[in-house]
Amino acid sequence: MSFNFIKEVITPEQLLKEYPLPEKDALLKKKRDKEIKDVFTGASDKFILIIGPCSADNEDSVCDYINRLAKVQDKVKDKLILIPRIYTNKPRTTGEGYKGIAHQPDPEKKPDLQEGLIAMRKMHLRAIAETGLSAADEMLYPENWLYVEDLLSYVAVGARSVEDQQHRLTISGMDVPAGMKNPTSGDFSVMLNSVVAAQTSHTFLYRNWEVATTGNPLTHTVLRGAINKHGQSIPNYHYEDLVRLISMYQERDLQN
Structure with missing residues (x-):
């Protein structure tokens, strides 16, 4: 066979149960989603900025950046909504190279998709918990949506x-x-x-x-x-x- 089935990975239901979104953070995200939606429907005259690095490959560095971004958000909240980019999937033109933390959580080791799914969710959870800023991610793999659907406020294709x-x-x-x-x-x-x-x-x-x-x-x-x-x-x-x-x-x- 052309496929080598290595292992069955954790289901979205299992991952959300193991790493749930706390109720207080869920309420923050719900409020933020409403504010973002109002911009797209014309109910708000604020501008949205989707901002941040191309690839999120280190949880500590990403959360340090978003903590700094949160301070900026407080200063511009009357006019701007900042959505941090936490792009855990990295598309490659030729298919070669690092494909993101969801694919390879440790760049120095071999790909591990299950650990990548866990790392992806934990990074988004920590960002919301520390800053209140729900993020954007790129939907490289459509089947990954259910692993983070309660965490993301924006998706890029x-x-x-x-x-x-x-x-x-x-x-x-x-x-x-x-x-x-x-x-x-x-x-x-x-x-x-x-x-x-x-x-x-x-x-x-x-x-x-x-x-x-x-x-x-x-x-x-x-x-x-x-x-x-x-x-x-x-x-x-x-x-x-x-x-x-x-x-x-x-x-x-x-x-x-």
Whole structure:
């Protein structure tokens, strides 16, 4: 066989029972989720900043950073909502290299997915407990959502994943904002198609279940730069890019 089934990993139910979100932190997150949602629905005129390093690979360093960020949040709370990036999954262009703490909790050792799932959840739990700031994470593996669904306030779908149907359908069942990045090619239509799919209800196979979703109206686009036909990295956040994206938005019936 091409697959070597190494071991069966812990289920989401088991992990949440072993590492639960304390009630006081759950209440903080619920309040924060409401504040974030209000921005996306237009009920609040605050701005959202999703901020932090590309990869979260050390719990102490990550929590030190977020503790500092929490002090900034207190100063700007009337105008800004800061969502720290705790990206525990690292997409790779060629599939080679470090894939994040969820895949390899100790970069000096071999991958261990079960320990990675535990490390991923513990990092998010600690960040909320110490700072009250629930975070964003990249949904590299759609099946990982249930391990952290009670912890995240924002989900990103990367440029290499945005065309994948399972990512789009999984996002359609989430109740937090989800940012769909443009693909590495920079094609806006691909990005917008992913938003259409994620805002729509679906029935599909997920973790050995037939599931039905209602669609996620908080799904939206994220401009992350691109690579042109000459292999050069180019920005796509200039005025003319935004005008073109707005024009394409107006051609579709999107909620965000």
